[in-house]
Amino acid sequence: VPQLGPQLPPRLTQQPWQLLYSTGRDGFSLRTLYRSGARPDSPALLLIRDTEAQAFGVFSASAIRSSSGFYGTGETFLFSFCPELKVFRWTGRNNFFVNGDVDLLMVGGGSGRFGLWLDGDLRRGGSQPCETFDNETLSHREEFCIQDLEMWGLA
16 A cells, blocks of 8 residues: 555545455455445555465545446556556546446456456456556456455545
8 A cells, every 4th residue: 555655646645544345354255345345435445466476456536336337537547566566547548447246346448358357256357458547467367366355445
């Protein structure tokens, strides 16, 4: 979280963050992640470590929640620590920021590809280059297994 501080919108850089959800503490469940979310207007930071020890994630300017369509703003971005921090910001090509239901969470999109997706039991996910963020694949592989996942929100 400290390394991401300078990448966040300026209004958030001095705000205290708190752990809202952790697979180690709360189990592996997208439903539980949604229930653990902060206020709807509160930003969220999703941090993932896969079974190959790669760390990456997403900053969403609004809470991660179940929805019937895409939501979010151009402040949303993907990032990877592979090996050092790389940030992938909104390209302006589309507004496919965040979309999720009980079976799937998707971040970024275009042409049938998602910058990041996670399955409903938070065991598997994937990452492909997408139009929303013009990102690289966040993990070493396009599909990965999740070892740890945390969601942080403003305290």
